[in-house]
Amino acid sequence: MNELQLLALLPFIVLATASIVVILLIAFRQSHTVIQVVGFLMMCMVVFATWYVKDTLPQAIPPLFVVDGQGALFTGMIIFSVLAIGLFSYIYFEDREENPKEYYILLFLGTLGAAILTISQHFISLFIGLELLSVSLYALIAYLRNRNNAVEAGMKYLVLAALTSAFLLFGMALIYMETGNMEFAVIAKKITTTSPTLFIMGLGIMLVAIGFKLALVPFHLWAADVYQGAPSPVTAFIGTVSKIGVFAVLLRFAQTIQLQHYPLAISIFSAIAIASMITGNVLALRQQKLKRLLAYSSIAHFGYLLVAFMPGNSAGTEAAIFYLLAYSITLLSAFGVIILLSTGQGDAEDLSLYQGLIWKRPVVATVLSVALFSLAGIPLTAGFLAKFFVLAAGVQQHMWLPLIVLVVTSVIGLYYYLRIISTMFAAPLPTLASPKTLHPFFYISTYAALIIMTGLLTWLGVFPGIILQGIKTFLLLH
Amino acid sequence: MSLLFYISSIVAILATIMVITRHQPIHALLYLVVSFMAISMIFLSLGAPFSAVLEVIVYAGAIIVLFIFVVMMLNLDKETALQEKKWLQPKVWIGPSILALVLLIEMILLLLEPPSEKMLVTVVTPRQVALSLYGEYIIAVELGGFLLMTGIVGAAHIGKHTKRNLHRFLQNNH
Structure with a gap:
């Protein structure tokens, strides 16, 4: 490994160091605040490191990694999500019973796993990254280990993730049997026939693991329970960081082997996309718990995302990245609101808690409204443009069936998003004011983060040009 | 065989x-x-x-x-x-x-x-395994170390016994 290759890995080295720094801070008995602030600074350093090495990209580190513009983009999105999640975690874990310090080690290790996924170009790095992500999620989901919901969710995730890892390995073994190699680029070269049976079978079996992580139908059964049982910051982590990482590696694999040239694989993907869009939206319709509702909506949203992913052209890739960006900002601001409204007894999930919120806490309610508008895809928010780019990418390839389903299910989706907003505008129920014991600095910074994210959502929805230009420049580095 | x-x-x-x-x-x-x-x-x-x-x-x-x-x-x-x-x-x-x-x-x-x-099998010697593990796949080995650390930290947190040393008058409140 030469200097340039090491330099290209710098952001990932800093990220790995962050978890060790947290361990050392715990060893020297530092307080939660110190760990929080140092963790935040370390994540900022990762962002600076990514920016610093930008000019040396692309850099291949054979055989496991390739650090290119696309990987840097996804890593940047992951790190920004973790910055927000880390900030929300402070006020969440301060009024919970568990000692929150180990939480940050696991959070940063999970982030490392997701970041490794974005630059993998080999089955070994794919598997290690995915396991790093899953193993830290097992503990993160069950972090509040005296609460039955959390333990149940953690157990469910553990069993299902272990099972799907076995599927992933078996799929990899089948592809290795056909091609004799595990590097994406070499696999693409070795396949010469038009319908390689073992390869398609292996791909289908690997899809079980990928579909599980992205909560696509029919591998979505864990989503609602885990979203509800996990602590809210961890749910935000599952919804953004884990899914961005897995989608990044799926995208890279599909680009390298040129998935669009295998009609059977494309029909499998479109069936999954259509099933996810319909199931997610229909299940969310009558849901009364906000966290479960967001779980079903995430199933539907990753169905939409697959529509952008299937064409395999550059417009599709740009649309997918823009979609993920818009979706993660939206989801993070929605979860920020849930965390602000939660108390030590339980998370704010019942819709009745949100009744009349706009009259009691106008700022929080506005943030949640904008987030829900963006999820529903109302114009002037990022969600609308994201969906528009997905449609445009799909139209170029004449994928009419998934596109029609996308439009129809988006209309169905409007119902349940607007239902929450109408609840917030209803007459308020009399409730007791929750006592605030923390230093106001953390509330102020959380509010500031929420307002910035809401601003970003509207800015992306009105002037997407700068961001799109940025995505295009990064994508050229490959 | x-x-x-x-x-x-x-x-x-x-x-x-x-x-x-x-x-x-x-x-x-x-x-x-x-x-x-x-x-x-x-x-x-x-x-x-x-x-x-x-x-x-x-x-x-x-x-x-x-x-x-x-x-x-x-x-x-x-x-x-x-x-x-x-x-x-x-x-x-x-x-x-x-x-x-x-x-x-x-x-x-x-x-x-x-x-x-x-038999049409090439025998892989320990030397070759060691050279590829600590040569081109060194990052994978290091990441494996992080994976073990994740498992240990997670298991230590989930399996930890909390000691509550409360005065007997206070114990009734919990």
């Missing part, structure tokens, strides 16, 4: 089914050892002696011994010792023994029989 491969595969499947259907952890562990040895035998019959040896050293050697230590440390009473004696009937150890015996016969056959046909 395909017959040996199939026999050891069947032994592996049988042993694994027994692992997940036993009620007592120690009985399951006995079958788990057999399952690992059967997998090692599969490697040996396919012409991969180094993987076979690693399988025995790492899984059957290190991991199972760790499991057995943990299970032993959990039961410290005299009553449980009596109960364990009751559990250790011949029907408990006879199953794993038969399966292990099958594997042993297979291995003896394999070692005694002169190589009749030229």
Whole structure:
């Protein structure tokens, strides 16, 4: 490994160091605040490191990694999500019973796993990254280990993730049997026939693991329970960081082997996309718990995302990245609101808690409204443009069936998003004011983060040009 | 040598089914050892002696011994010792023994029989494995270290006993 290759890995080295720094801070008995602030600074350093090495990209580190513009983009999105999640975690874990310090080690290790996924170009790095992500999620989901919901969710995730890892390995073994190699680029070269049976079978079996992580139908059964049982910051982590990482590696694999040239694989993907869009939206319709509702909506949203992913052209890739960006900002601001409204007894999930919120806490309610508008895809928010780019990418390839389903299910989706907003505008129920014991600095910074994210959502929805230009420049580095 | 491969595969499947259907952890562990040895035998019959040896050293050697230590440390009473004696009937150890015996016969056959046909297998030496692990795959090994750290931190958090040293007047409130 030469200097340039090491330099290209710098952001990932800093990220790995962050978890060790947290361990050392715990060893020297530092307080939660110190760990929080140092963790935040370390994540900022990762962002600076990514920016610093930008000019040396692309850099291949054979055989496991390739650090290119696309990987840097996804890593940047992951790190920004973790910055927000880390900030929300402070006020969440301060009024919970568990000692929150180990939480940050696991959070940063999970982030490392997701970041490794974005630059993998080999089955070994794919598997290690995915396991790093899953193993830290097992503990993160069950972090509040005296609460039955959390333990149940953690157990469910553990069993299902272990099972799907076995599927992933078996799929990899089948592809290795056909091609004799595990590097994406070499696999693409070795396949010469038009319908390689073992390869398609292996791909289908690997899809079980990928579909599980992205909560696509029919591998979505864990989503609602885990979203509800996990602590809210961890749910935000599952919804953004884990899914961005897995989608990044799926995208890279599909680009390298040129998935669009295998009609059977494309029909499998479109069936999954259509099933996810319909199931997610229909299940969310009558849901009364906000966290479960967001779980079903995430199933539907990753169905939409697959529509952008299937064409395999550059417009599709740009649309997918823009979609993920818009979706993660939206989801993070929605979860920020849930965390602000939660108390030590339980998370704010019942819709009745949100009744009349706009009259009691106008700022929080506005943030949640904008987030829900963006999820529903109302114009002037990022969600609308994201969906528009997905449609445009799909139209170029004449994928009419998934596109029609996308439009129809988006209309169905409007119902349940607007239902929450109408609840917030209803007459308020009399409730007791929750006592605030923390230093106001953390509330102020959380509010500031929420307002910035809401601003970003509207800015992306009105002037997407700068961001799109940025995505295009990064994508050229490959 | 395909017959040996199939026999050891069947032994592996049988042993694994027994692992997940036993009620007592120690009985399951006995079958788990057999399952690992059967997998090692599969490697040996396919012409991969180094993987076979690693399988025995790492899984059957290190991991199972760790499991057995943990299970032993959990039961410290005299009553449980009596109960364990009751559990250790011949029907408990006879199953794993038969399966292990099958594997042993297979291995003896394999070692005694002169190589009749030229096998088209390149033998991977420990040196090659070490060179690729600490050469081109070094980052994967380091990430494996982080993976272990994740597992340890997670398990330490979930399995931690919290000590509550409250005054007896305060204990009623909790």
